[in-house]
Amino acid sequence: MSLLELNNVSKTYKNGDAVLKNINFSLEKKECVGLVGESGCGKSTLARCILQLASVDEGEILFNGMALQNKNERNLRAYRRNIQTVMQNPATSLNPKLKIRDSLLDPYFQYGAQAALRHFQYTNERDFVKQLMEAVELPLELADRYPHELSGGQKQRITIARAISLEPALVVLDEPTSSLDILSQASILQLLDGLREQLELSYLFISHDLSAVNEMSQKILVMKDGSIVDRFKKEELFSESRHSYTKELISLYQ
């Protein structure tokens, strides 16, 4: 059974524009699926539907074989704990009035750390913060600062730490490095890749950058105007049978 499965998912915004058209794909445990496409093609809308921040008009989203539409509040809470996100702009993901430590602790207080985890073993709040700062390779002293006292890359590491803190099944990464410079981008991608291995996470990695998607993912989906126009395994990126739009994206990087 797949971890996540989308069957014929469609969505139209109120103004009548179809933004997602008949989306089908599945994502397996421990896998990174990349979703690439130009600005406005519907990537974030799809992410929001998976995160249950937006509703779909047609089709279904299954998590561990169970349709989200059929979940009651209790199951939805478990789902939300199990699907976390890292978005493009870390500045807006962190509360400017909270010290980093308190932002990090949010999931700890919301869900409790009593659940058995595979990798982390938290004995108390202090320990929780310490282990997470280590996991994202930041010095512990930064935990006592406010977001505006951190660089963009450091802030993004904090949002990653928060997302992985309870070892979710899936992390939806929506352009997680787009606001950063090239060097920080590379080190954040490397960190994410290592965390996936170490914590046995699955990712949906969304980006307009095909080379980043190719580096991170085992399977790649190419989206255009709300439809998935091409899908393939990483090894098949340069295959002759690629869709003309994928070839166009490839040519941008050569």
Ligand SMILES: Nc1ncnc2c1ncn2[C@@H]1O[C@H](COP(=O)(O)OP(=O)(O)OP(=O)(O)O)[C@@H](O)[C@H]1O
């Ligand atoms: N709440 C909304 N109401 C109406 N239209 C919306 C809404 N949110 C997004 N859209 C439109 O839906 C389309 C897809 O937007 P979306 O944010 O999903 O694209 P994207 O692929 O994530 O783009 P980007 O790469 O720039 O982040 C766009 O045309 C956008 O204007």
Ligand SMILES: [Mg+2]
């Ligand atoms: Mg987007």
